[in-house]
Amino acid sequence: MRSRRAFLAATGAAFGAAALPAPGWAAFGDPAFLAAAREPTGAFALFGLTAGGAIAFRVPLPKRGHAAAAHPLRAEAVAFARRPGTFALVIDCAGGRILHRLEAPSGRHFYGHGAYLDGGRVLATTENAIDTGDGRIGFWDATADYRRMGEVPSGGIGPHEVVALADDVLAVANGGLRTHPATGREKLNLDTMRPNLAYLRDGAIVERIELPDPKLSIRHIAARADGMVAMGLQSERYPVDSVPMFALHRLGQVPTVHGADLAPLFQGCVGSVAWSGDGQRLAVTAPRGGRAAIWNGTDTEILYRPDLCGVAPAGAGHAFTDGTGGVLTETGGMKHAVAWDNHLVGLGR
């Protein structure tokens, strides 16, 4: 096994690599978002959406997608298979071509999310070490055809979403739920689950926090520019139990939990979280509850849409997507003949 020192040396080498070619995002239909979807034919694809919600481009996917990660500079995105997938596709959103196919190393599968680090030179992915059930963060060299660079422990079981904070700190939602490909998506450790939020710098865990209730799986996270991380929770208690639905944490501070009154309406399940573009409000979506809560720190507004799940920052506010094809942006709504999959990814433009 590779030592951390060797791994960092390899990472360092990649960080020094040549400048990237950057035919930016603007050239291609001006997408502002990415979202995976199922089409009426039953086929799956990754779409680029404009700020107004129109389709900017479409790239077919071999199987159901989940989330995507957008390269910060190149018109390039990684589409992740729905867990427990073993592939991720690096897509040239310009030509709709598949540039690379990432295969999970032997004994690993992807958990559905990833994030770019170091100005787009490194891609980090959440993975399962199948034999032990330990979470892993895999690193891939985006400057060298996405060669596998190495991996580090994620700090828990079942890492789902990973996001990059300033200074290349990674925040990882270790959902706490062990799954095994042999039993599909079945949860194997409900009695002993202990989710956490872990922060990694240079591949090492610098902080790890747990919430008071271990039955709340921390699955989706969103970071604000000031480092405040919002966590969307999924309750493994009864769906009607009033348990917190989201939590906040910043490095070095004590986490706070919120939204217990929302739990029965949400049926205990948050599908996605996003800060508004101006950072003033947090949106948490509840596909089972068919609604989203938009919270400004004191008051909560409710948005009703069936199968609402995707949310991303847009302008000063938010954009939403749902399983019936709706795209709701700051400027209005559009409907497409697809079922939008769980996540809407903002390109930050």
Next chain:
Amino acid sequence: MLSGLEATADQRLGGPLGTFDRPRPARAELHRADLSLPMVRAALVSLRDQAAALVDAPRTDAALARAIEQAGAIDDPALAGVADPASRIRIEALRTSVRDAHDTAAEEIGATLGVPAGFNSADGD
């Protein structure tokens, strides 16, 4: 169409039904004109036409036909019977049928249009 069924179940019927301990007959739509139940029936008939115009959805059509028949069999135009346990049960049954029609339509028509309900909500992330 789905929101029409939801409104019929939750507002036109749910409003006057209130709770068992606290029925709200005065909340029935147009109850002074004795048009509450006719409104429910008219809504169901027009929603059935609408469903038929969308796609071929036999199960939805049957579910709506059942609800319309039930509405026709209740002789209480102002829905005043919500306050009486004996007649209330038939109005509750009608609401259940409207909700069933809603769920059937969501599934059947959604599937035919290629957007099954619950793409995200059905099976987690």
